[in-house]
Amino acid sequence: MLSPDLQRITSILAYCDEIAKTIARYGENYAIFDNDADYQRSVSFSILQIGELSGGLSQEYRTATSDQMQWHAMKGMRNMVAHSYGSMSREIIWETAMTNIPQLAEFCRSQLS
Incomplete structure (x- = not known):
């Protein structure tokens, strides 16, 4: 049985994977993202959920992993x-999806392995 923090990490990873699927579906192209409200909403919703879930991680976990993840920045992005x-x-959302989310997914996978 996973700890509550690792259960949240599992859920965060699922949203990272959803963003990756959305990018694969619509295309890894900012111009497409910039002109498609559904694409924007899909990515933004997953980012919002990631921020919400990260805020629920225990203080101990966030402190122990703060050298690897900027948890406060995730909550700030959610807000x-x-x-x-x-x-x-939209540029910030795009940059987050293209750069930060893959890094977060890698972190989550390492935590779960």
């Missing part, structure tokens, strides 16, 4: 997506 969605920079 930006949730509260400023209409004015949120």
Whole structure:
């Protein structure tokens, strides 16, 4: 049985994988992302969920892994997506999806192995 933190890590990984599937479906192209509201919403929702789940990790876990993951930044991104969605920079969402999410997925896989 997984600890509550690793259960959350499993869920975070599932959302990382959803973002990867969405990118594979629509294309790894910012112009497509920039012009497709469904693409934007799909990625943004998963980022929001990742931030929500990361906020529920125990303080002990976040502290122990803070040299590998910026948990506070994930929660901050969640807040930006949730509260400023209409004015949120699509470039930031795209960069997060293309750079940070694969790194997060790799971290999650290493934690679960």
